[in-house]
Every structure is written in C-alpha cells, then in structure tokens.
Amino acid sequence: MGDHVKKITDTTANHAAQKWVKNPTHLKLINNQINCVYRFESNGQGFYLRMTHEKIRKARELLSAIDFQKYLFLCGTPICEPVVSQEGNDVETVHQEDLEFFVHVCREVPGQIMHFDYSDKKAYLTWGRALGLLHQASQSYVAEKHHFLTWEDLWRETLDYARQEESLIQDLYETITTRFKTFSIDSSNFGLTHGDHRPGNVLYDGESVHLIDFDEPVYHWYLADIAKPFLDLCNKPWPLWQPLFEWFIEGYRQIRPLSSEELKEVNHFSQMKSLDIYLWCKYNWFEETAPGGKPGDEWLHDLKTMALTPLFYVP
Numbered sequence: 001m002g003d004h005v006k007k008i009t010d011t012t013a014n015h016a017a018q019k020w021v022k023n024p025t026h027l028k029l030i031n032n033q034i035n036c037v038y039r040f041e042s043n044g045q046g047f048y049l050r051m052t053h054e055k056i057r058k059a060r061e062l063l064s065a066i067d068f069q070k071y072l073f074l075c076g077t078p079i080c081e082p083v084v085s086q087e088g089n090d091v092e093t094v095h096q097e098d099l100e101f102f103v104h105v106c107r108e109v110p111g112q113i114m115h116f117d118y119s120d121k122k123a124y125l126t127w128g129r130a131l132g133l134l135h136q137a138s139q140s141y142v143a144e145k146h147h148f149l150t151w152e153d154l155w156r157e158t159l160d161y162a163r164q165e166e167s168l169i170q171d172l173y174e175t176i177t178t179r180f181k182t183f184s185i186d187s188s189n190f191g192l193t194h195g196d197h198r199p200g201n202v203l204y205d206g207e208s209v210h211l212i213d214f215d216e217p218v219y220h221w222y223l224a225d226i227a228k229p230f231l232d233l234c235n236k237p238w239p240l241w242q243p244l245f246e247w248f249i250e251g252y253r254q255i256r257p258l259s260s261e262e263l264k265e266v267n268h269f270s271q272m273k274s275l276d277i278y279l280w281c282k283y284n285w286f287e288e289t290a291p292g293g294k295p296g297d298e299w300l301h302d303l304k305t306m307a308l309t310p311l312f313y314v315p
Contacts, residue, residue, distance in 0.1 A: 008032070010029070012051075014027055015094055016092065017038070017047075019085045019086060020085050020105045021047070024042055026041045033291060034056065035050045036050070037050050037051075038051075046108030050105075052101060054100045057215070062102055063090055063091055064143070065148075067143075068217050070090075072138070078109075078133060079134070081107040082104065082105070083106060085105070092104075106212070110203065110208070110210070111205035114127065114229075118244075125247055125250060125251035125254070126207075126209045126251060127248055128249060129251040129252065130202075130209040132251065132253070134194060135255075135256060136256050139187055141192055148219055151221075155276070157280075159173065162279060172275060179265075180268065180272070193218055193222060193224055194225050195215075195225075198228055199229050200213075221269070224272075226248075226258075226269070227267075231306060231311065234274075245312065249263065267311060270306075271310065274303060278307050282300055
C-alpha cells in the first residue's frame with residue numbers, strides 16, 4: 001500500500017517543492033506511510049508538501065478535497081491553508097522513473113499535535129469551537145462539479161470485509177446499519193465532514209487549534225467527526241475523560257447547536273468508525289507496527305474491542 005511512497009527520494013521531493021517556491025530549504029521527511037509528507041521552508045515560512053501515488057488517490061479526488069479546504073479557509077475556519085504552485089495549480093505531478101505522484105502543498109500552522117493529557121478546559125473548548133466552525137462553514141459549501149464519497153460508500157466497503165467475519169461482527173454490522181436507517185438528514189446535522197478528525201490532525205499551541213489533513217472529506221452526519229478523536233481513549237475508563245468530552249461539546253455548542261437527543265446517538269458513530277477501521281486494517285495493513293507505533297496485533301485487538309463496546313456514557 002505505502003510501498004511506492006517509501007521509494008520517493010529527497011531529490012524528487014525537492015524537485016516537487018521547487019514547483020511551489022524557488023529555493024526550498026530544510027527539506028525533511030515527516031511521514032511516508034500512505035502519503036509521503038515533507039516539511040520545507042522558504043523565507044522563514046514553513047510548508048508541508050504531500051505526495052500521493054496515483055494508484056492510491058486520483059487527481060480529481062485530491063482536487064475535490066482541496067476545493068472544500070479552500071472554501072473552509074476562506075470562511076475563516078482555523079485550518080491549514082492550501083497553497084497554489086508557481087504555475088497557479090492546486091495539484092502538480094512529478095515523476096520518479098516510472099512512478100507518478102500527485103503533489104500539493106499547505107502552509108504550516110502553529111502548534112503541536114493534540115493529545116488527551118491536557119487537563120485544562122481551555123484546550124477542549126478551543127478544539128470544540130474549531131470543529132464547530134468547520135461544520136458551520138460546511139453547511140454552506142456547494143460542491144458544484146466536485147464529487148465526494150458518502151458514508152454509505154464507506155459502509156458498503158466495510159460490508160465486503162464484514163461478510164468474511166464471525167457472526168459477532170456480522171451482527172454488529174447489521175445492528176449499526178439498521179440504526180442508521182432511522183436517522184434523519186437535514187442541513188443542520190449532515191454535510192461534508194472532515195472525515196479523518198483525530199488528534200493527529202489537530203494542532204494546539206496553547207491559544208488556538210488548527211485542523212489539518214483534508215484528504216478524506218465525506219458526506220456524513222456531523223456527529224461522526226465529533227465521535228472520532230475520542231476513539232483514542234477506548235482503553236481509559238469513561239469517568240477519567242468525561243469532563244474532557246463535555247468541555248469539547250461545550251465549545252462546539254458555542255458555535256452551533258447540538259441537541260441532547262442527537263448527542264445520545266454518539267456511540268453508534270464511534271462503533272461504526274471502529275468497525276470500519278478494524279476491518280480495513282485487518283485486511284489492508286501489513287506493517288509490523290500500527291500507525292501510532294503499537295504492535296500490529298495489539299492494535300487490531302484494541303480496534304475490535306472498541307467496535308464491540310460503547311465508548312461514551314451520555315445521559
């Protein structure tokens with residue numbers, strides 16, 4: 001899956017960066033698991049360059065995601081700004097031997113990766129507000145010619161894996177599907193979501209929160225984005241992190257309404273996402289270690305437990 005990006009050389013990355021700035025400096029590989037991400041600088045400003053192999057994501061999918069991201073940025077949402085190349089393009093193509101990669105660049109935003117060791121209310125209020133602002137802007141976004149996946153597309157993919165599983169997993173899939181058929185859809189609760197809203201894509205500097213990585217926007221209930229980051233806490237007892245979640249929701253509600261009735265459904269979203277991640281990883285992730293550095297087997301076990309267990313105790 002990530003084999004092609006592991007072959008990218010610094011020379012290729014530097015050539016890609018030169019499509020954006022004349023003299024990129026401090027070029028450094030940050031990540032090469034699915035996308036290849038480099039950081040570079042120009043005139044003291046940091047940038048992040050993402051290279052994606054054409055087999056992993058089509059150019060039109062990237063362009064759709066960037067269109068959404070540009071709209072959010074123009075609305076004042078606290079996210080990283082997509083930057084056009086010197087030729088004025090959102091996405092450029094670079095080649096390395098017979099491999100083709102799509103490249104795009106974002107301006108660096110301040111802060112460190114978010115984590116749940118913060119004990120101050122401000123961090124979670126700020127984070128909740130940032131997500132609220134994203135959803136508020138999303139409500140007025142018009143996709144026009146751009147195409148995005150829906151939650152049903154993702155869920156159908158999950159079914160292909162679930163069919164190969166034990167009855168426990170198949171039953172869970174059916175239970176979640178039945179429940180989701182009862183949910184209402186309107187512009188206040190459903191729209192284009194971030195799609196990969198996890199702590200690793202949230203930066204906090206003690207004052208502000210910025211959301212990054214807009215590779216996977218998907219039409220879904222906004223609750224899906226709310227539930228996802230808290231999956232990281234599956235091994236911690238609810239009473240230990242209940243206040244963090246409540247502060248996050250308080251911040252979110254400062255921007256847009258979220259009823260208690262809606263919030264009660266949050267476990268269906270956490271279980272759907274956990275099952276989705278568990279099955280995808282079981283059949284597609286062949287590295288020894290998980291993305292977060294845990295041993296692969298332990299990680300899969302955690303994901304399965306998470307899919308089978310309600311995460312939140314919302315009254």
